[in-house]
Amino acid sequence: MTDRYSRQELFSAIGKAGQQKIRSKHVLIIGAGALGSGNADILTRAGVGKLTIVDRDYVEESNLQRQQLYVEDDVKKKLPKVIAAKKRLNMVNSDVEINAVIADVNPEKLEQLANGVDLIIDATDNFETRMAINDMSQKLRIPWIYGACVSSIGMSYTIIPGKTPCLNCLLKMIPVKGMTCDTGGIISPAVQMVIVHQTTEALKILVEDWENVRTTFISFDLWRNQYTNLKMSKAKDSSCLSCGRKPAYPYLQSENLTKTTVLCGRDTVQIRPPKKMELHLQELARQLTDLGLSVSGNPFLLSVDVNENRLVIFKDGRALIHGTKDLKRARAIYHRLLG
Template identity: 55%
Template sequence: MNRYSRQTLFSPIGIDGQEKIRKKHVLIVGMGALGSAIAETLTRAGVGKLTIIDRDYVEESNLQRQLLYSERDAQERVPKAEAAKKRLNEINQDVDVGSIVGEADAQLLESVAPDMDLIMDGTDNFETRFIMNDIAHKFRIPWIFGSCVGSFGSAFTIIPGETPCLQCLMKKLPMNGQTCDTVGIIAPTVQMVTAYQTAEALKILSENNNALRNTYVTFDLWQNQTLSIKADATKNPDCYTCGHHPTYPNLHYEVATKTAVLCGRNTVQIRPSGCSNISIEGLTIQWRKAGYEVSGNPYLVSVLKGDYRMVLFKDGRALIHGTNDVAMAKKVYHSLIG
């Protein structure tokens, strides 16, 4: 216990709380900026078991804010889940770290969720977050949302049966669609979001739920602004995720994003669920400000990102040219669309 002596001296946790933390199993979905910082904090805090999931590999542009990775990891393109596991084992051998290199889709999350005490959001897209939201409510597991871009961040703790879910929240507090690839991000934004997330995690893991934050917190570090919003009123009794008659829609195949490799074209088609008209003009302005080469017409927009070209249609459908790899195509899509 000497290792955690400063943590146990904190009276709300104490020795009893530390023992509770040691017996808990946490799932972290996404091992980018948020996920890697969350994983390091919980590993140093002595959580009993971590399961980490990520589909991506380490790149040089990650090193500015993703704390667990080295230049060698980027040079060798090591999968983030494996690079993170190696580093976490070096930090604290007492923590059982399990890594999964793969897509955090409904099937995978349903298979691992029953063993979890807490789910942590380290993702970079709302498609995966809505799947996590349904999984958490189906299995009655607390989960902690976090999001950041530029100098702006937000966090919210979701307790099934008590708080509004992410679907309820986003209908009242819509996101702006910006991504780190279009407006950038500074490392302190990540650290601030994960400070909120991991503080809430320690409360849940040590069974101090009475201390949980009951507001949606959002901030802009550059503009020195912080806002804490009471979210209780956003809870919808008819919500398909957290309402009286849940159906967990994001776990159903028919509402999932569809992908198809186009034969002989080195192209992947992505069709998100619930396609509707989008603002091609707004995206064109955003991408040009970020320095991307953009062209198009009233029906579609084409944007060049590195070795890949994405053509986006007004109905939300996209063609990712330059790859037959579905995972890479989805990575390009989410980096530009959000």
């Protein structure tokens, strides 16, 4: 299909040479929710060579309002988001290599995923993962693009190791932590606006137009008609432990990792096993059914009803316990069924 990228190539800042660069690049997207699915869709249509998408969750009905790659059938099948995304993206552009990874991102996994990529896009929903991305970006010298949204508010910032302040530097100046939770709800236009900023910067980086990469921190409130563009050059801290003269990459250290997490904006606790494991889901389903529990699932996960709670178990031993924010209760359910 020689015409496929013709309109993009007619844009002088990209051209045929830029399109060839885009086709040669590998982008890692952390998260396949609202921001992740939108970024993945645009970059797939733009013809990126390879796209790795990693996410820990599966498609739920409440996702359909703003997560553009998913449909009702994905909800019925409880498909992991990355599996549903890969299926849809392959239909959009079969020339793009889509690598779908079902996982909760920790530093060890992140290093495996990031090795050899040209760009990392933040589409996650928690700051533990974002700070790990930030440190890994600095360690491996990979650009990354921060993005967050809640309610009608969004923000984005592009981080180039060795040139711009990192996210750890920014935390001293901007209260971005408040953007990690969707308890205030979300409207789809706010999501789309963040995606616009992230993917535009992504294309600049992929074609290596470094001169035009935005160096400011963008924030906006669409409902209240507010838009802010902040210069960040003075935020760079030479003593920063992530990007300073003597980096220690603190957010890649195991002691800073959470094994149990209350998922933002949801009545759900995630539990990660302390060691690597691989469950045989079919055998586990039989065992749980023998206990009198209601079990359903697919090749990627099991859904188990435990009284008023629902436990979703993934192959790697990770589980989402729905219907509670009580960490002790969640752990008790997990250990009772999985040991």
